[in-house]
Amino acid sequence: MTILKTYARLWVDDLDASLPSLRTLVGSEPELRFAFDAIELAAIGDFLVIAGAPAERARYRHASATVIVADLDAVVAGLTAAGGEVTTPEATSPTGRYLYARHAGGAEVEYVEWVPELVERIIPRR
Known part of the structure; x- marks a missing residue:
């Protein structure tokens, strides 16, 4: 299994209000920005905002990253x-295939x- 990138999740009320400080901290613009169901997401540096x-955000809070x-x-x-298990079966989003899984721990x-x-x-060549 090759991990290409890991994002820490940041939960916010307003995406536009949160991005200016993250632009300053990260030193770049968001690499991705899109809507999914009733939420908006932006990937900036190693953060997924x-x-x-x-109530809508709560549907996704069970995952730590x-x-x-x-x-x-x-x-x-x-x-x-x-010993892990898939907790949300594979589905698709604008970015590709995804699923949620619980590790044995x-x-x-x-x-x-x-x-x-x-x-x-987005992923640098190795």
Whole structure:
């Protein structure tokens, strides 16, 4: 399983109000910004900013991080072999395929396999 990027989640009421300070701290513009269901998201540096009404944000609070991976199927195989379980089945979003999984120790994480265009644009070549 190859992890390409990990985002710390920041929960905010207003995306536009939160971005100026993050631009200053990170020193760059958001790499991604999009709407999903009733929330708005922006990826800036190593933060995934999630904005919307508290009730809408609560639907996603069970995950402690968003992890971008090269192969979602390999993640599922590795996690289940280690005693983890998929808690939200695979679905698609504007960025690619994703699912939520609980690790054997109890941590719940969102795993995303980005569409190739995002990997090419955002992940530095190794």
